[in-house]
Structures are given as C-alpha cells and as structure tokens.
Amino acid sequence: TVIRAAILIQNWYRLTMARLEMRRRYSLSIFQSIEYADEQDQLQLSNFFTFMLDHCTHPDSVSHIFTSPSVSQVVDEGLSLTEFEKKIDVPESYCGPRLSFPLTVEDANALLHAFRNEQLLHARYVLQLLSETRRVLKEMPNITHLSTSYSKEITVCGDLHGNLDDLLLIFYKNGLPSEQNRYVFNGDFVDRGQNSMEILIILFAFLLIYPNDLHLNRGNHEDYIMNLRYGFTKEVSKKYKDHGKQILCLLRDVFSWLPLATIIDSKVLILHGGISDTTDLDFLNALERNKLKSLMRPPKSVRDRQDQVKERIPTTRPICYLQILDILWSDPRSQNGCTPNKSRGGGCYFGPDVTAKLFEKYNLKMLIRSHEFKPEGYEISHDGKVITIFSASNYYEEGSNRGAYIKLNPELIPRFVQYRVSKYTRRENLRERVGTIESSALKSLREKIYAHRAELTSAFAQYDLNGTGKISVNDWAAAMESVLQLELPWRMLRSQLAQTNSDGEVDFMSCFYDLKMGQPIKEVQPALVETLCRYRKDLEIIFNVIDKDHSGLISLEEFGQTWKLFASHLGIDMHDESLDKLVLSIDYNKDGHIDFNEFLEAFHVVHRLEKKAN
Known part of the structure; x- marks a missing residue:
C-alpha cells in the first residue's frame, strides 16, 4: 500500500x-511571437518613412529624422570638456557623483553606488562622458581583435535591455572590469527596461577607464529610430528634460561608432545577431560604420533593389546596409540554407551549412551571438559551433527566464554562469510564478486579437456556413493563424481564449467578450477605432517624429495629413469625413492642436475584468 501510494504521488x-x-x-512562445511581430511592424515603418518623405506636402516636418540634427542640438566634436562646464551649471544642491576627466575607478564606483540608490547623473557629466566615449570609439576598428593570452578568461555578456539589476549582479558575481577581468558586451544595452541610461553610463565609464579591456559591440537596438518605439527615447526625455535633445543627439552619433564585432584568438567571432550566406568580414571591417545611423531607413540604393533583398538574390558586390542588417538581425536555425527572417522582418535565418562555410573561409571555431530570448539564458546550436547568450533575466515577466554570461578560457572552452535577479519570485512557488507569466502572456495575446477583430470575424464567418456563430476547433485555429500569423499552438490555447458548447464547437465571438476600447469616442466608425488601436505604436513613433519640439502637440492639419498618408501606405480604405469627425472631437479646447499622447491613450484595449478589479 505504501509503495502504491508513493507511485501515485510520484x-x-x-x-x-x-x-x-x-x-x-x-506562455513564452506567445511573448516571443508577439515580440517578433512587433519588430516586423517596426521594420515596415522604415518603408512608410520613405513613402512619407516622397508624398508629404511639408517634407521638412519629417525629413529631420533622417538628416543631421539642428545646430542647437549638435554637440560639436571639437567642444572641450571645460566648455561643457561653462555652458551647463551643476547646482550645489546636486547630491550625485561629480565626475572629473580622465575618469578613475573611484569615479566608476561612485556611479555604481549612485545608481544603486536611484540617483541621476547630472546632464553636464552625461554630455562630457558621451563626448569622451565618442572620441574613444572613433579610434576603434569595426572588428576588434582580442587575445586570451593576456588574461586567464574573457567574459561575454548578451542583451541587457535596460535591466540595471542584471548588470549589477554580473559585476557582483564576476567582478568589475579591469586589466585582469576583461569583458565583451554584445549589444542591446538599451530599450524595454527602465534603466538603459544608467547601463550606458556605467559601460561607457569603464570603457574610458579600460579601453583595451572592456569592449562593446553594436546591437540592433543601438538605433535611434528603434529607441522611439521601445522606450529609450522616452526614458532620456523624462530623466533629462532640459538637455534630453542634446543627449539623444550625441547618443545617435555614439551608437553609430560602436564596433560591429569582436574576434578572440582569431577563432571566436562575437557579434549581435548572426550571419548570412553573403557575410564578408573583410568588407565589414573596411566600411564606414558611422555612416549608417539607423537601419530603420535603408539607403536609397538599397530601396531601389528591394525585390533583390526580399528574394535574397546574391549581389555581385556586398552592400553596406545589408551586411550590417544581417549581422545585427539574423537568427540561427537547424535547417540548412539562408532564408529571409520572416518572424522579425529583417536579417535572415542561417543554417549549419552557412556557419560551416563562414568558419572554413575565416578559419573560425565558434560564433557567439545574442539577440534572442532564451529561457535558460543561453543555447547551443549548429553542433556546438553557435552559442546564443542572453543576459536580461525576467525579460518578459518576473520569473520568465534566467540570464547568463560566458567565461572563455585560453583553450576557448565556454563556461556558462546563470542567474536570475529575484526581487519577488522567491516569495512565489513554481505554480504561482507560471501563473503570473501565463496571465501576462495571455493578456498581451488578447490585445493582439482585439486589434484584429474585423479580420478575425470575417475569417471565422468563412467557416460558419450556416451562420450559427459556432465553428469547429480546427477551423477556429486555422482562422486565428491565417489572420495573426503568430505560429502559436492555437488548439492548446483555445480553452484560454474562447468558449465551446456541449458539442465541442467554438463560439468564435467569445474571443472578444472580455475586451473593449479604453475610451470609446462617439460618432466614429468602429473600423477606424480598430485600425487606430492596431497601429497605436506606429502612430506614436510617427507623431513623436513630427513633434520636433517634444511638446506633445501637433496641428490638426499635420495629424490629418499624416494619418491619410499612413492609411494610403497600408492600403486602408478610410473616409475623410470619419477622420474629420474624430479629429474635431479630440481637439478639446478647439485651439487647432491635438495632444496625441492623450489621443493614443484612448485607443488601447481594456480588459473588462481588470477594469472591474480597479
């Protein structure tokens, strides 16, 4: 009986x-699918910006995002550190670190202490630090060559995405950067998290102190247009209101000077995303990396050859833009070949044969890349030749994943160190942690579903030949995938998203029962409301681009023209009178301007149960 009970319990x-x-x-699959769909939208925005410049009757209102900043925003490369002191006062009431250049280890320790206590570094010191960082980065090659013979090990870290606690934990476990403790940080320092600015300040400070021992590679998020969507621009503007424009302008330049890759002992290639069948390290090492400030708007020569890019037809001569796009955006796959990365919308999927070909050409042994969320913080693929390292723990939700870093010894044998920053998860058991992750993932998915309500309803109706409002689970799953294209296990998710009757048929409209718009605006077409809901993030970026003075206001004329161009670009059929009604209804004080942040807030999905709870 005891044994039987033990077996039952087991x-x-x-x-x-x-x-x-x-x-x-x-749950993690939902998060990742939605993340990649969002990246597709972001890359498609680059096409719209081109379209906008070609069709806008006031091109000056948008062209500034692709050209040099205004003179007032430019931080002159010849500006000395003492001139910053003359231009920007630091009040006596300021309690944070006071930096003096050249920086010392004591300065770096003061920064770490201040950021642990949630203090801000004064704008003068930020600008001085960024200016010095630019000067140092300009002297560095596109591909940095390191050797393990000068130290016992080199530590390689992946994406941090603004998670300061992860960086502090890495330094606590592994030690601060020094001549004896060298680091490579492999891009995506910013966006998504709350402390991107602090991470940059710390990394740049150690770079200035140990320029031969701390190395930084550029990631796909070290891109000022990406930063508009994923939070870094907003973070800087909020933390440094008076000098935010200058800081962002200088960062645009600093990001463009970050090296593209690192090679250790001529055997280990470290870059952010991956490779393609046309990756040419010699070409990458020779190009002018700072000319490409953003990958979100391809150079004209590339746009003219978009068909060639989509089909990945080999070119006779490598193109700077495509070479950098591939190394910053690509992902490995187990299948041979090199195909367009449809999940992200940029870069490619590269197979073991592509890796083997590059290794043979350059006599390499290992590729270390980041760019991809991994539940355990790392993953080994392509028969041990490709390692993905991801250093942001709790990336999607508290408890969703571990972070990790790699220790490489002189024999180039990787050792993985995993961790998870635990503020709240230690108080939760496994069931509670999974429940929190699942709840958050399903919430994001339901918002995506609601934003495509009209298309989904139409797709469901094609299977509902008798107009009963009920379809089979298989048909429901097929309709969901045909519209959302997220490659999710819809049959498994059905019980969380839609109701069934006693015959096992899905009541397809039940997908939308628990969702509604935040602040429904009367007399506006439901189709327009849904469209605005779906493209909220895109519109936020576009409007922030038009709003040059960051006032949060744009004129009715600019709003109307921008929306009509956006709708035209996407092929959305929208009546002018419905847009005019909408615009007039949200010009609350009738001054001819719209507070577009307030406006966009009206078009977000509210979960009814959540609203009741609040």
Missing part, C-alpha cells in the same frame, strides 16, 4: 510538473 507530481512546464512554454 505520477501526480510528474503530471503536475509536465502541465506547468507546458503552460510556461506556451
């Missing part, structure tokens, strides 16, 4: 753990 435990793991995996 079976119950295994079944429970398997179910929890299944829920965790599909």
Whole structure:
C-alpha cells in the first residue's frame, strides 16, 4: 500500500510538473511571437518613412529624422570638456557623483553606488562622458581583435535591455572590469527596461577607464529610430528634460561608432545577431560604420533593389546596409540554407551549412551571438559551433527566464554562469510564478486579437456556413493563424481564449467578450477605432517624429495629413469625413492642436475584468 501510494504521488507530481512546464512554454512562445511581430511592424515603418518623405506636402516636418540634427542640438566634436562646464551649471544642491576627466575607478564606483540608490547623473557629466566615449570609439576598428593570452578568461555578456539589476549582479558575481577581468558586451544595452541610461553610463565609464579591456559591440537596438518605439527615447526625455535633445543627439552619433564585432584568438567571432550566406568580414571591417545611423531607413540604393533583398538574390558586390542588417538581425536555425527572417522582418535565418562555410573561409571555431530570448539564458546550436547568450533575466515577466554570461578560457572552452535577479519570485512557488507569466502572456495575446477583430470575424464567418456563430476547433485555429500569423499552438490555447458548447464547437465571438476600447469616442466608425488601436505604436513613433519640439502637440492639419498618408501606405480604405469627425472631437479646447499622447491613450484595449478589479 505504501509503495502504491508513493507511485501515485510520484505520477501526480510528474503530471503536475509536465502541465506547468507546458503552460510556461506556451506562455513564452506567445511573448516571443508577439515580440517578433512587433519588430516586423517596426521594420515596415522604415518603408512608410520613405513613402512619407516622397508624398508629404511639408517634407521638412519629417525629413529631420533622417538628416543631421539642428545646430542647437549638435554637440560639436571639437567642444572641450571645460566648455561643457561653462555652458551647463551643476547646482550645489546636486547630491550625485561629480565626475572629473580622465575618469578613475573611484569615479566608476561612485556611479555604481549612485545608481544603486536611484540617483541621476547630472546632464553636464552625461554630455562630457558621451563626448569622451565618442572620441574613444572613433579610434576603434569595426572588428576588434582580442587575445586570451593576456588574461586567464574573457567574459561575454548578451542583451541587457535596460535591466540595471542584471548588470549589477554580473559585476557582483564576476567582478568589475579591469586589466585582469576583461569583458565583451554584445549589444542591446538599451530599450524595454527602465534603466538603459544608467547601463550606458556605467559601460561607457569603464570603457574610458579600460579601453583595451572592456569592449562593446553594436546591437540592433543601438538605433535611434528603434529607441522611439521601445522606450529609450522616452526614458532620456523624462530623466533629462532640459538637455534630453542634446543627449539623444550625441547618443545617435555614439551608437553609430560602436564596433560591429569582436574576434578572440582569431577563432571566436562575437557579434549581435548572426550571419548570412553573403557575410564578408573583410568588407565589414573596411566600411564606414558611422555612416549608417539607423537601419530603420535603408539607403536609397538599397530601396531601389528591394525585390533583390526580399528574394535574397546574391549581389555581385556586398552592400553596406545589408551586411550590417544581417549581422545585427539574423537568427540561427537547424535547417540548412539562408532564408529571409520572416518572424522579425529583417536579417535572415542561417543554417549549419552557412556557419560551416563562414568558419572554413575565416578559419573560425565558434560564433557567439545574442539577440534572442532564451529561457535558460543561453543555447547551443549548429553542433556546438553557435552559442546564443542572453543576459536580461525576467525579460518578459518576473520569473520568465534566467540570464547568463560566458567565461572563455585560453583553450576557448565556454563556461556558462546563470542567474536570475529575484526581487519577488522567491516569495512565489513554481505554480504561482507560471501563473503570473501565463496571465501576462495571455493578456498581451488578447490585445493582439482585439486589434484584429474585423479580420478575425470575417475569417471565422468563412467557416460558419450556416451562420450559427459556432465553428469547429480546427477551423477556429486555422482562422486565428491565417489572420495573426503568430505560429502559436492555437488548439492548446483555445480553452484560454474562447468558449465551446456541449458539442465541442467554438463560439468564435467569445474571443472578444472580455475586451473593449479604453475610451470609446462617439460618432466614429468602429473600423477606424480598430485600425487606430492596431497601429497605436506606429502612430506614436510617427507623431513623436513630427513633434520636433517634444511638446506633445501637433496641428490638426499635420495629424490629418499624416494619418491619410499612413492609411494610403497600408492600403486602408478610410473616409475623410470619419477622420474629420474624430479629429474635431479630440481637439478639446478647439485651439487647432491635438495632444496625441492623450489621443493614443484612448485607443488601447481594456480588459473588462481588470477594469472591474480597479
């Protein structure tokens, strides 16, 4: 009886753990699918900006995002550090670190202490630090060559995405950068998290102190147009109101000077995204990297050859833009070949044969890349030749993943160190942690579903030949995938998203029962409301671009023209009178301007249950 009870308990435990793991995996799959769909939207915005410049009757209102900043925003390269002191006062009331250049280890320690205590570094010191960083980066090659013979090990870190606690934990576990403790940080320092600015300040400070021992590679988020969408621009503007424009302008230049890759002992290639079948390291090492401030708007020579890019037809001569796009945006896959990265919308999927070909050409042994969320913080692929390292723990949600870094010894054998910053998760058991992750993932997915309500309803109707409002689970899953194209296990997710009747048929309209618009505006077409809801993030970026003085206001004329261009570019059929009604209804004080942040807030999805709880 005791043995039977033990076996029953063991079976119950295994079944429970398997179910929890299944829920965790599909939750992470939801997060990643939505993240990549969002990146597709961001890359498609580059096409709209081109379209906008070609069709806008006031091109000056948008052209500034692709050209040099205004004179008032430019931080002159010849400006000495003492001139910053003359231009910007630091009040006696300021309690944060006071930097003097050249920086010392004591300055770096003061910064770490201040940021642990949530202090801000004064704008004068930020501008001085960035100016010095630019000067140092300009002297560095596109591809940095390191050797392990000068130190026992080199530490390689992946994406941090504004998670300061992860960087502090890495330094706590692994030690601060020094001549004996060298680091390579592999891009994506900013966006998504709350402390991107602090991470940059710390990394740049150590770069200035140890320029031969701390190395930085550019990631796809070290891009000022990406920063408009994913939070870094907003973070800087909020933290440095008076000098935000100057800081962002200088960062645009600093990002463009970041090296593209690092090679250790001529055997280990470290770059942010990946490679393609046309990756040419010699070409990458020779190009003028600072000419490409953003990958979000391809140079005209590339736009004229978009068909060639889409089909990945080999070119007779490598193109600077495409070479950099591939190394910053690509992902490895287990299948041979090199195909367009449809999930992200940029870069490619590269197979083991592509890796082997590059390794043979350049006599390489290992590729270390980042760019991709991994639940355990790292992943090994292509028969051990490709390693993905991801250093931002709790990336999607508290408890969603571990972070990791790599220690490379002189024999170039990688050792992985995993961690998770634990503020709240230690108080939760496994079931509670998985429940939190699952709830957050499903919330994001429901918002995506609501934003495509009209298309989904139409797709469901094609299977509902008798007009009953009910369809089979298979048909429901097929309709969901045909519209959303997220490659999710829809049959498994059905119970979380839609109701079924006693015959097992799906009531397809139940997908939308728990969702509605935040602040419905009367007399506006439902189709227009849904469209605005779907393209909220795109519109926020576009309007922020038009709003040169960051006032949060744009004229009715600018708003109307921008929306009509955007709708035209996307092929959305929208009546002018419905837009005019909408514009007039949100010009609350009738001054001819719109507070577009307030306006966009009206078009977000509210979860009814959440609203009741609040």
